[in-house]
Amino acid sequence: MKFAEKDGTYYECLPEWVAYLLRMGCEFAGQINKRQKISLISMPCDSPGAGLVALGAMISYLSARPLSDEEIHRRLENGKSRTLFSGTDMFRYIGDDRGKAVIEEIIKSDKRRNLKRPKKEPIIRTASLNGLDLRFEDETIIVSSNKALSYLHIYEKLAPQGVVIYDRALQQSHSAVCIVGKRKGLSVTKALLFDTCFETDGKTANLLELLSLVDGSLDVVSRVTMYNARTGKLDRPGLPPEIVVADGIDAFLKIVEEMQRSTNNIFSGCNIVVVIDRTEKREKLDSLQTKVSELRQWYEPDLLEFSVPPKGIAYATYFKRI
């Protein structure tokens, strides 16, 4: 597996720090349980570390059993009152016909329609779920074989030993992992992700592509959401994230603020990993220390050591007290 950074230098194999952060993200996702967890990672410089941890966590979820057709039908059944989209066409879900989805087209009312012309009748379609590219309004495609993520080889090569990725998971959108962009602006985080590339078997992808973040169109399969710490908005709605990876101190403080604001918002039950750049100004480092000291009233250090980080990375984890 080749790896490249923002200056375009290609490394023939993954640098130790990259492998560590991917592994760390994957193991973090594999170890979440009822006790909420916060991990802090400090880096010697500004880095795409948050993206790598998020990718590790995403890979862990790719190795979890994907939703079955029955489960997807149940989800569509529960959202029956909501409009479904397939491209720009709108549908409503009718039901399940031996595993296939039955959907009815919604005809938009057109006030300018010539009354002499016959009214358009809604079409009813029956097709396999992964061929319909259905999505709820404002959400990404639920399942699609046409638009499945196309980087299976890269994910497999990046996955720690023993982690097996389900093909079918690449066809389904997911929102358990959320990356929080730098407070300076999402574009700063995105630029770092864009400049970080992997190459294997002649196929190249950058972190932005591997994380499958939405970029404008929602007619895609996406496995990671992105939260804007400045505007306080997610790039797409979905189920509350289980793992939030914050890029920098400000992003972390914003998420903790949201988490503590109420007990029933989307972040109130999340596990957090924050990747910090140690060259940040002292005021920022102090604000992190103050927040961590405050959190230690409710969190206790995890005494089980994660694998020893490479020289230059510091790591600590806290569990919520029972």
Place this chain on the structure above:
Amino acid sequence: MIMNVTSCFDFLSNCESFTLDRKEIVSNLFGDLRKQIRVILEAMYENGNDYEIEIAHELRTRLSEWLTVPVPFDGALTNSLQLLGDRNTIERRWGDKVVRAFETAVSISESMQQNGSPMRRSLGDEIVKLLRENTSIQIYAHPRSVEHFLSLCNALTEEHFLYGNIEYAASEPFDVLLKVGPLRSVGWGKCPDALLTSPKFHTLAQFVWIGSSDEDSFGQDPVTGESVINILTNKTSLDVTDVCGALNWSLKTTRSGDTLPDPEHGVKDEPDEDDFSFLFRIQSRYADVNRERSAALIKFVNAYGILVPSHEAVLVYDPEKNDENDAIELVQPMGKHLEGCFFALPMIETADFGEVHVEKTNYSKIWKGCLTDVIKGHPKDLSELSQLLRMNKVSLLNLDGRLPEWCNPPSTVIPAPRKWEHFNALIAVLGKHYNKHELLADDFAKKAWVEIRRSRGNAINEGREEIRTQKELEFDLLKKMILKIVNANTGKNEFTVPVPPDHDLHGSYRFFLVESVEQGLVVPDTVLREIHSVTEFDIWRG
């Protein structure tokens, strides 16, 4: 080009250990001078009036500079002391103990001029040696101190200097970092903790006066809270699992300089208290007694800044917010990180402004023209003007250097003296002694001062900002003006938006792109809410 992450890790893993080479400079004369100045400062902060406190601030600034910059021991030391007045004045005002300290200090500073600075000698020798050996060096310094380094060695250039977090983070690895003064994260001589937690060199050669202590928490790992300095001074146990331990720092301490006792002054002790701890102590006590306030310094990208009370809400415009209804915010500088937002400064006209319009800069053109004439008439010797100003209680250090600065044309603010008393004295001296009669016209000084104050943004000062409702009114007004604000933001660091004419308030809002916010300054009310060049705020640093 910024070093890539993998190279940064490669550098750390290839360096088995890092050395903090602490070179303590001994100077009996300077050690005793510091003691005498502490005696003087303690008395002045205890019992000084406003004018004397200002001199104390200047002396404190000078002492801080001596400790963190390789300044030559020249007449500046004596000049600073002379601000206190003559022997008799000091004796009458401050008593026997202070006058003795003053006389000793003057005598010592004269001896120091003859002997030269051992700090400069040691540092200069080290730089020459390192450059001769082709060692790659960088010097971490404040931009304004560079001239003192450059005067040590002709081979030094601008490229040898690093000035702040961003420059340090972007630098390529090198061999030796040179730093003068204690390792501190705030105040004079401050430097990034990353020097110790993310080193890009194998040796940090620190030149420090003996008795000056590093900050205990310097070199803090934000994850573990442990600091390299604490580990090196054995105040905490070393743990190799945190980054401070893993980097394997070692401390080497050497002493050089004038180690012989000085028989003339009978001085041989090292300073018995760290100067910065002393300054912090007396200033905190003074701040408590005089109700000085905790403030945050909001620095703008254009090298200007403003001090605001730490708990006072400020109005900001966040251009990143897509929803225009949320783009204007009223937030505390403590609780919110403002980088990338625009600080909104009201320039609301009030009744007492009369016909003064800062945009036209009528008054500043006149008095600056007169000042420029006087300076041009005496290009090499401003001592007469300085002397006259000092007689009118303009007690500023480096007055000769400030006079030409005040001639500069208006930019973000109108360059001028900070205080009304000083400005009034300047106008009076120019008018009476240099026959600039136009400055003696009715209320010229007052009107020109209003113009200056407006340029600094304190048009609606005098405590009105304290009223929460005032801020909320402005908040509502800015929300109504949002489309104009969005359109006026064309990617510049600063822009102005006039208040619509149909509104009760008349004037405009200035928007400044925020670079960073610095907390923890303690300042008197009188310096709050004024825009100045960020270097002007140095005197409020600890």
